[in-house]
Amino acid sequence: MFWAVGLAVFLVAAVANQDEILSPGPVNPGHEAVDCTSCHLPATGSHRQQIQANLQKFMAGENTDAPFHSEPVDNSACEDCHDRKMEDRHPAFRFKEPRFKEARASVAPQYCVSCHQEHTGKRVANGGDFCGSCHREFEEGQKIKGPDHQALADQERFDTCLKCHDFHGNHRYKVPQELQDAFSKEAVLYYLDDGPSPFGDDKIHADREQ
Numbered sequence: 001m002f003w004a005v006g007l008a009v010f011l012v013a014a015v016a017n018q019d020e021i022l023s024p025g026p027v028n029p030g031h032e033a034v035d036c037t038s039c040h041l042p043a044t045g046s047h048r049q050q051i052q053a054n055l056q057k058f059m060a061g062e063n064t065d066a067p068f069h070s071e072p073v074d075n076s077a078c079e080d081c082h083d084r085k086m087e088d089r090h091p092a093f094r095f096k097e098p099r100f101k102e103a104r105a106s107v108a109p110q111y112c113v114s115c116h117q118e119h120t121g122k123r124v125a126n127g128g129d130f131c132g133s134c135h136r137e138f139e140e141g142q143k144i145k146g147p148d149h150q151a152l153a154d155q156e157r158f159d160t161c162l163k164c165h166d167f168h169g170n171h172r173y174k175v176p177q178e179l180q181d182a183f184s185k186e187a188v189l190y191y192l193d194d195g196p197s198p199f200g201d202d203k204i205h206a207d208r209e210q
Ligand code: HEC
Pocket: 018, 019, 020, 021, 022, 023, 024, 031, 034, 035, 036, 037, 038, 039, 040, 070, 071, 072, 073, 113, 117, 118, 119
């Protein structure tokens, strides 16, 4: 741990251009041209001050838990470029409400990076079958067009949800009505990894390159 911090401090001090620091993993699909500093905002205080403060602690054998080269990446960095203008079907900020306590413990849906872990080379790094942490009860008598949703939930078929629904509701496409017309499991998993979107390219809100 100390060695990792020491090495990171050394690298930050040694190279002026942050792009030259070894990234901890492959960039995620779509982020090839995104600057490191778009997500890693410099922490308060100059680099030199941070490095000195951390080096002193490091030499003294103390835990250097002060942020040194950047602040933790929070939703606002992502929302700068991925702004859905409050129309997101699952807006991350909403999941701070008390009723989502259980979901917070299992999926942490209040943070973009819970599902979109960066430096994994994957679009979505958590399998995408987490819908059941919120959608288990469909109101009785509520007639949803499409498959019997309560039956799917009762059978724990949460792997089927993304075969018909996108998560954020940012694609214009026709939602399949029947399971036999749904997107294939392979197409969905390929998309969650780094393949093309089964929901198509027609997005309601575009992604900003900044
Ligand atoms: C799209 C946003 C994004 C971009 C672009 C990005 N990162 Fe990261 N990076 C993250 C996230 C999220 C983490 C996980 C830790 C966190 O939340 O702070 C992380 C972690 C890291 C870490 C591990 C240390 C730490 O702060 O936890 C390093 C080192 C790092 N990134 C370097 C880079 C470099 C170098 C680049 C450019 C080649 C880069 N990153 C581009 C989002 C990004």
